[in-house]
Amino acid sequence: MNTRSGDTRSDIVRALANMPAALFLSWSDTKARYKRSMLGPFWLTLGTAIGVGGLGFVWSTLFKMDKAQFIPLLTVGLILWGFIAGIVTESSQVFIQNAQLIRNVQLPMFFHPLKLILRHLINLAHNAVVIVIVFLIYPPEWHWSAWLALPAFLLTVLNLSWMSLFIGMFAARYRDTETAIANFMPLLFFMSPVLFKAEQLGVGSWVIWVNPFSYFITAVRDPLLGHPSPWFVWPVLLGMTVIGWLVTLWLFHTRRTRIPYWI
Amino acid sequence: MAHLIFEHVSIRYPIYNARAQSLRHQFMRIATGGKIAAEAGQTVAVTALDDVSFELKSGDSIGLIGHNGAGKSTLLRTMAGIYTPDSGRVIREGRTATVLEIGSGMDPELSGYENILRMGMLMGIPLKEMRTKIPDIEEFTELGDFLSLPVRTYSSGMTMRLMFAVATSGQPEILLVDEMFGTGDAGFQERAKARMRDLIAKAEIFVFASHDHKLLGELCDRVFELSHGKMALASGFNENRESI
Numbered sequence: 001m002n003t004r005s006g007d008t009r010s011d012i013v014r015a016l017a018n019m020p021a022a023l024f025l026s027w028s029d030t031k032a033r034y035k036r037s038m039l040g041p042f043w044l045t046l047g048t049a050i051g052v053g054g055l056g057f058v059w060s061t062l063f064k065m066d067k068a069q070f071i072p073l074l075t076v077g078l079i080l081w082g083f084i085a086g087i088v089t090e091s092s093q094v095f096i097q098n099a100q101l102i103r104n105v106q107l108p109m110f111f112h113p114l115k116l117i118l119r120h121l122i123n124l125a126h127n128a129v130v131i132v133i134v135f136l137i138y139p140p141e142w143h144w145s146a147w148l149a150l151p152a153f154l155l156t157v158l159n160l161s162w163m164s165l166f167i168g169m170f171a172a173r174y175r176d177t178e179t180a181i182a183n184f185m186p187l188l189f190f191m192s193p194v195l196f197k198a199e200q201l202g203v204g205s206w207v208i209w210v211n212p213f214s215y216f217i218t219a220v221r222d223p224l225l226g227h228p229s230p231w232f233v234w235p236v237l238l239g240m241t242v243i244g245w246l247v248t249l250w251l252f253h254t255r256r257t258r259i260p261y262w263i
Numbered sequence: 264m265a266h267l268i269f270e271h272v273s274i275r276y277p278i279y280n281a282r283a284q285s286l287r288h289q290f291m292r293i294a295t296g297g298k299i300a301a302e303a304g305q306t307v308a309v310t311a312l313d314d315v316s317f318e319l320k321s322g323d324s325i326g327l328i329g330h331n332g333a334g335k336s337t338l339l340r341t342m343a344g345i346y347t348p349d350s351g352r353v354i355r356e357g358r359t360a361t362v363l364e365i366g367s368g369m370d371p372e373l374s375g376y377e378n379i380l381r382m383g384m385l386m387g388i389p390l391k392e393m394r395t396k397i398p399d400i401e402e403f404t405e406l407g408d409f410l411s412l413p414v415r416t417y418s419s420g421m422t423m424r425l426m427f428a429v430a431t432s433g434q435p436e437i438l439l440v441d442e443m444f445g446t447g448d449a450g451f452q453e454r455a456k457a458r459m460r461d462l463i464a465k466a467e468i469f470v471f472a473s474h475d476h477k478l479l480g481e482l483c484d485r486v487f488e489l490s491h492g493k494m495a496l497a498s499g500f501n502e503n504r505e506s507i
Contacts, residue, residue, distance in 0.1 A: 104367035
């Protein structure tokens with residue numbers, strides 16, 4: 001039951017089987033964070049609404065952009081960025097912060113990244129209310145291809161899952177990782193098409209496409225707003241999923257049992 | 264039938280210092296071909312368990328003694344499957360519950376009731392089943408209205424009561440308890456002892472690390488002493504104790 005090899009698969013399978021527990025815990029974490037506040041988790045929604053509203057009106061006025069075009073673009077972009085950046089940044093703490101739990105309760109290791117992602121999905125669900133409101137005010141041109149946003153989002157979550165596990169392990173072993181990630185995230189923000197579309201940069205748009213997060217935002221957002229995505233977005237997204245998971249699984253397989261000693 | 268078998272289990276524990284956990288030093292080590300590896304790469308390895316073998320079956324209640332740092336907690340964590348042995352094999356069959364470190368798995372901001380469900384979920388007990396155990400936990404802990412208050416308002420003894428009650432409520436087949444169990448008051452210790460006798464009577468495995476020799480003598484059939492990662496049967500324990 002507890003031999004060293006061959007347990008990697010069972011670790012992930014058991015973590016997925018523990019999904020109800022992970023969901024319960026991430027929901028109770030969300031509640032705990034807003035425990036003594038009146039609005040509770042709806043502070044998330046309100047915070048996003050204020051941010052999107054403020055930035056949307058200031059920037060669209062400043063750069064003389066069409067509000068009906070710019071505000072939906074910004075809303076979806078910012079909310080997706082918040083989801084991605086939240087997971088990536090917090091992943092560097094995913095094992096370290098759960099050190100006490102890991103050292104005392106026998107849980108599958110993948111349980112912790114899974115819980116983190118579920119918690120951010122809960123946050124995203126709260127923020128999605130803002131997207132719905134913005135779409136009601138500025139209805140985009142719907143097209144059947146809007147459904148493509150769903151598989152794109154699924155691929156995004158699959159990618160963020162391996163990233164979370166990978167970063168979590170790496171950061172547990174090398175403590176510089178956390179600070180490094182925290183410092184690079186603002187740079188990556190400006191290298192992602194949150195405030196604009198990649199095409200608007202013209203020849204300089206390669207800057208956007210070296211940032212892996214740009215593919216997530218583009219693939220999910222373009223169908224929602226009725227734009228076509230560049231042809232290479234989907235192949236890159238799929239390739240990233242496969243290669244990322246292979247590398248992470250190998251690392252997880254060889255180093256998983258060391259995690260309790262690192263933290 | 265629960266059982267817990269250790270076959271020549273050794274655990275070496277790497278202690279990482281700040282340098283070993285620094286990415287820059289790792290790069291330096293590679294870049295310089297390991298010439299300044301002396302400090303960057305080397306981690307002190309502590310042998311926490313050294314070729315430990317034993318076999319526990321249902322009905323065994325084992326005490327562990329040993330001075331601080333002898334490897335008691337490491338052994339308990341290896342028994343729980345948290346640490347994986349470097350060599351040797353651990354075979355564990357049976358639902359395992361642990362009471363190792365005070366407050367683990369609890370969220371101090373949440374109430375006692377919410378934490379009961381939380382810890383139950385972490386132990387793999389479904390929410391519905393855990394809810395049915397609440398009356399039993401209420402009765403055992405005698406925490407009354409405190410269960411509706413956040414756990415951060417609890418004293419360590421109260422936290423201990425709650426942890427022990429939750430850990431034992433799932434009818435574990437293997438129960439592993441570390442020494443901090445002594446923080447409960449006399450009344451709680453009596454009830455805890457009674458509950459453990461029940462568990463032992465139901466033919467489960469119980470392992471208890473403690474410095475309290477009297478308590479160990481009362482609860483455990485056999486007491487092992489750990490020293491420098493080796494395990495040996497300790498003498499002077501069960502002579503004048505009636506069997507359970």
